[in-house]
Amino acid sequence: MPITTPAMPPSLDPEHCRVARMARDARFDGRFFVAVVTTGIYCRPICPAPAPHERNVRYYASALEAASAGFRPCLRCRPDSAPGSPAWQGTDTTLRRALRLIDEGALSTGNMTQLADRLGIGERHLRGLFQRRFGVSPKAYALHRQCLFAKQLLHQTRLPITQIAFASGFSSVRRFNDTFRQRIGLAPRDIRRQHADNKDTQQSMQLTLSYRPPYAWQTYRNFMRKRAIAGLEWVEENAVGRHFLWAGTSGHFTAHHQPQRHAFRVELALDDLRQLAPVVANIRRILDLDADCELIEQHLATNQTHLPLLNGLRLPGTWSPFEAMIRAVLGQQVSLIAARRLTQQLVNALGQPAPANGRHFPGAEAIAGSDLTFLGMPGRRRQTLIDVARASLEGNHDFLNVSGIGPWTRDYARLRGDSNPDVWLTGDAGLRRALKQWPDLDAEQAAPWRSYLLMQLWSLEDERPHETQ
Numbered sequence: 001m002p003i004t005t006p007a008m009p010p011s012l013d014p015e016h017c018r019v020a021r022m023a024r025d026a027r028f029d030g031r032f033f034v035a036v037v038t039t040g041i042y043c044r045p046i047c048p049a050p051a052p053h054e055r056n057v058r059y060y061a062s063a064l065e066a067a068s069a070g071f072r073p074c075l076r077c078r079p080d081s082a083p084g085s086p087a088w089q090g091t092d093t094t095l096r097r098a099l100r101l102i103d104e105g106a107l108s109t110g111n112m113t114q115l116a117d118r119l120g121i122g123e124r125h126l127r128g129l130f131q132r133r134f135g136v137s138p139k140a141y142a143l144h145r146q147c148l149f150a151k152q153l154l155h156q157t158r159l160p161i162t163q164i165a166f167a168s169g170f171s172s173v174r175r176f177n178d179t180f181r182q183r184i185g186l187a188p189r190d191i192r193r194q195h196a197d198n199k200d201t202q203q204s205m206q207l208t209l210s211y212r213p214p215y216a217w218q219t220y221r222n223f224m225r226k227r228a229i230a231g232l233e234w235v236e237e238n239a240v241g242r243h244f245l246w247a248g249t250s251g252h253f254t255a256h257h258q259p260q261r262h263a264f265r266v267e268l269a270l271d272d273l274r275q276l277a278p279v280v281a282n283i284r285r286i287l288d289l290d291a292d293c294e295l296i297e298q299h300l301a302t303n304q305t306h307l308p309l310l311n312g313l314r315l316p317g318t319w320s321p322f323e324a325m326i327r328a329v330l331g332q333q334v335s336l337i338a339a340r341r342l343t344q345q346l347v348n349a350l351g352q353p354a355p356a357n358g359r360h361f362p363g364a365e366a367i368a369g370s371d372l373t374f375l376g377m378p379g380r381r382r383q384t385l386i387d388v389a390r391a392s393l394e395g396n397h398d399f400l401n402v403s404g405i406g407p408w409t410r411d412y413a414r415l416r417g418d419s420n421p422d423v424w425l426t427g428d429a430g431l432r433r434a435l436k437q438w439p440d441l442d443a444e445q446a447a448p449w450r451s452y453l454l455m456q457l458w459s460l461e462d463e464r465p466h467e468t469q
Helices: 014-024 061-067 093-102 112-119 124-135 138-156 161-167 173-185 189-196 217-227 273-287 293-303 321-331 338-351 364-369 379-393 407-417 430-436 449-459
Strands: 033-036 039-041 057-061 206-209 233-236 239-246 248-258 263-270
Touching: 014 057, 014 061, 033 061, 033 173, 033 248, 033 364, 039 061, 057 061, 057 273, 061 124, 093 124, 093 138, 093 273, 112 124, 112 239, 112 248, 138 161, 138 173, 138 189, 138 206, 161 173, 161 189, 173 189, 173 321, 206 273, 217 233, 217 239, 217 338, 239 273, 248 273, 293 449, 321 338, 321 379, 338 379, 338 407, 364 379
Parallel strands: none
Antiparallel strands: 033 039, 033 057, 206 263, 233 239, 239 248, 248 263
């Protein structure tokens, strides 16, 4: 593909990009990419290779734009490992959801019409969103993401190439080889020959997932530790992990924080590697690795000038919207300690066995088929749990018509289960206490990142007895 040099997107200031790449500033990792016309390669701004002359450099807002212009990814800094989610994702809800569904395999297992229907928009509108933002179709974006994920697996694991093809969403090895060679510029085996020192097996592997610094690890860890369910989740000094179920397959992961590398080393075991890409995407969401904290905090500081901000605060995710909703209902009108006890009882009674005497979080069928009398809570709330499970089995994942689900419960589930960046929990007890210190705070000005303002206010509270799971 011939290399083209279109005009730089107006959102990128060439002088700022030059300074950032010369400093190899990790805070800009993934916010733009550096293409070199003399080599035909594009890099992350933190690439350790000698910096090229500015006259030979072009800047792109995404790896997709650099690839579409004919550049191939650097094998040294590996753009496939860069944090995702540039700043605009906080403001474009439909596009953000479309990208998440594609990363979860929506176009590998379905088609454009089905994706548009899930988004509640027309197929023409969906194509227009991608053309305006990336200059390519949703399918082209999906193929690009699949190739970058496959490249990451080729670099970081010793999985057989056949397994990598299926794990990255391709239906055949031939299709994988042709598409990979076209978009990356190398055959999969060429990369594998250069990186063959990992000792992973088909079921177990290690991956490195990067983020933009800073990362308020201690705050994240403490939040998760207070809510961890024995047998299901574990929280260590520098790691978090859990057992999980995803699309009929089971697995577990442990994410070890490596602040010196601005990354997590993730030990992951999975029964069916065809689910690997969406599982990794969900782990990234749970850890909130793609947040641009510097941008978010700058926005919050501009609009909430007197609020002390904790740098690098993340949204602590829960594995799924269903689990988040169940845990939110269990935490209604009780203390955090009581909510954790009820959740533990539910997992012990209905959760499927997992390796090492662990348990999985109960599925909708298990909860819908139980009377839940073993839970020490009002019958009306037990019925709400059952109704949530039945709604999930019927495909109603918004739980809009479930009795006992009010705005607070639904929004909390969106915060933890969807990692929605713009949730404001009006009526939350911990938030009300924090707002007494900041009576002039205007949450509307924090949009589209009100969830991060909420976490900032919660972090100011040492004790939050009415928080939920």
